[in-house]
Amino acid sequence: MLRWLQGVISMEEDLISKKQLLELTGISYGQLYRWKRKQLIPEEWFIRKSTFTGQETFFPKDMILSRIDNIVNMKDGLSLDEMADKLSDKASFDRVSVSSAEIIERNIVSSVTLGKFGERLGVKNGYSFDQLTYLLAVDRLLSAGEMNMEEAELLFRTLMNKASNLESESWELFFIRKMGVSSFILAQAPAELWFDEGVKLVSKILSADVIEQLKGKLAFKLVE
Numbered sequence: 516m517l518r519w520l521q522g523v524i525s526m527e528e529d530l531i532s533k534k535q536l537l538e539l540t541g542i543s544y545g546q547l548y549r550w551k552r553k554q555l556i557p558e559e560w561f562i563r564k565s566t567f568t569g570q571e572t573f574f575p576k577d578m579i580l581s582r583i584d585n586i587v588n589m590k591d592g593l594s595l596d597e598m599a600d601k602l603s604d605k606a607s608f609d610r611v612s613v614s615s616a617e618i619i620e621r622n623i624v625s626s627v628t629l630g631k632f633g634e635r636l637g638v639k640n641g642y643s644f645d646q647l648t649y650l651l652a653v654d655r656l657l658s659a660g661e662m663n664m665e666e667a668e669l670l671f672r673t674l675m676n677k678a679s680n681l682e683s684e685s686w687e688l689f690f691i692r693k694m695g696v697s698s699f700i701l702a703q704a705p706a707e708l709w710f711d712e713g714v715k716l717v718s719k720i721l722s723a724d725v726i727e728q729l730k731g732k733l734a735f736k737l738v739e
Contacts, residue, residue, distance in 0.1 A: 530562065530573040540583050553595045555586055577724040585731035611733055612641030623647060623732045624654040632671050644729065649674040652725050656690065661718050666697045673699045688720040
């Protein structure tokens with residue numbers, strides 16, 4: 516019997532409530548909605564859902580936490596309007612070039628990940644945003660202890676060889692195991708995948724989450 520891929524994160528697990536968000540980040544209700552008015556936080560991230568207490572507002576957890584961190588880190592160098600322009604315009608990040616020294620100094624990815632996979636990119640003058648996206652995706656799973664180095668090799672090759680073939684930059688990566696054998700599936704987002712009962716989802720990565728996290732790590736390049 517086929518079933519929905521085990522462990523695919525449900526919408527509820529992907530979301531954080533407004534109350535939880537304010538408590539976790541320490542920002543105020545006023546700040547949150549001021550940033551919304553300034554388009555620092557996209558309108559579509561404010562998700563209204565019915566709960567047992569009535570209607571509540573939720574947000575995509577990883578993206579909103581990364582975005583708030585980005586805003587806090589950038590606010591001393593840019594106005595709210597300037598930040599909105601920078602964060603919404605990926606082209607400004609596409610022009611960024613980051614040296615190996617800056618990657619380590621800013622803790623963009625670990626020295627282990629950079630040393631193992633960085634030189635395979637053939638970089639001479641600096642890493643591009645897309646290259647850093649691949650490195651950060653690998654680094655997230657390695658740092659979390661969710662995969663070994665052999666699996667990291669497979670993930671890196673999958674991203675390098677397949678991500679550019681997708682019609683857009685919005686992708687989902689599924690890390691699965693069956694009977695001890697690991698596989699990575701890269702699909703256009705949003706993806707609906709079906710597998711048999713023996714498949715276990717180890718982890719799932721959204722390109723939007725990685726990109727948002729990387730924007731925060733590269734904010735220093737935009738305010739120099």
